[in-house]
Amino acid sequence: MLKTVITIPNCRAGHLVDWLRFIIDARNKRSIFRRHYIFDFTNADFLCPFHIVSLACVIEEYKQTNNSISFKCLPKSSIEKFLKYSKFAYYWGSEFDKNYCLSLQTYNNTMPLWQLKPEYVDAFGITIQNYYKSHFTGKDLTSLGLTVVEALNNISDHANSPISGFISTQYIPNKCKLTISICDFGVGIPNNVNEYLNKAGKQRLNDVKALEMALFQGFSTYSKPHNRGFGLDNILSNVKASNGEIEIVSNKAYYSEQTVNNNVRNMKDNLSFSFPGTYLIIKFDTSTFRNIEAESEQEIDII
Secondary structure, eight states: OEEEEEEOOOOOTTOHHHHHHHHHHHHHTOOSSOEEEEEEOTTOOOOOHHHHHHHHHHHHHHHHTTOEEEEEOOTTOHHHHHHHHTTTTTTTSTTOOTTGGGGOOOOSSEEEEEEOOGGGHHHHHHHHHHHHGGGSTTBOOHHHHHHHHHHHHHHHHHHOOSSOOEEEEEEEGGGTEEEEEEEEOSSOHHHHHHHHHHHTTOOOOOHHHHHHHHHSTTOOSOOOTTTTTTTTHHHHHHHHHTTOEEEEEEEEEEEEEEEETTEEEEEEEEEEEEEEEEEEEEEEEGGGOOBOOGGGGSOOOOO
16 A cells, blocks of 8 residues: 655644645645555644644545554654543544543543534533533633534534534643634635625625624524524634633634733734635633632522
8 A cells, every 4th residue: 555654843833824734735645546644743842732633634534535544753752642642643543432522521631632523512512611620620611611512513504524623622721721723624614604695695705804704793604593693703702701812714814813801902814825624723711710600500490
């Protein structure tokens, strides 16, 4: 069998655009003939959720054409540990249960990789709250669960992809930061918005403006009950409330928003290349998680 080596570059978190270009290049290495792909991590010095969700999408595409894969990394390195903790190293094994994380309680700071399945999105929202609750005793994690559910539903609705997207989360206690990363290789939010506008007889927007439209409350290209009328606005509201940060890349659009002491800073850009789908990175400031109110811990009968 022919072999192709995919060399994972140095992957510092701030180099988002460089990583996106690498992912696009890795997709282009896919062959119509069956191959064995070796993902070589020996040059990588850092990995986090936003790396593995996009790599998972690449691998899932490779597996669609019956290719085999393997991983190479330095023994006992931080990279090897992360790949094991996130279950990335085992995910495509024949005996691995891909819904493994839905039945987990807290294992460590990194929640195992999960591939989006629309029928299990609500269950995943509950799972992520249960998974991290031991880290935040007495804290209300409802907004965390709701944000994840809203994000997964939006990604699912906009994707129209032959493969489902992936989600990974990680908590970094010394920085009071909990990161959620989601990626899919669908048609992208701007393309979906412009398709909707075209059907409505309205003018096409550039990708940044189309993405901004999807962020406004009351806009939705779909009439599915779980997202009707909300778009991505609920996600932005929850992130703002936690002094958090959000980054979205979809097609040629880049948008980020960060809240510090109630001051909101945003950045937007038209990229020189098109990302095939949607990349969503959400960062919560966990020091802002509120205490559970006493009455919420009691059962309330609604008449």
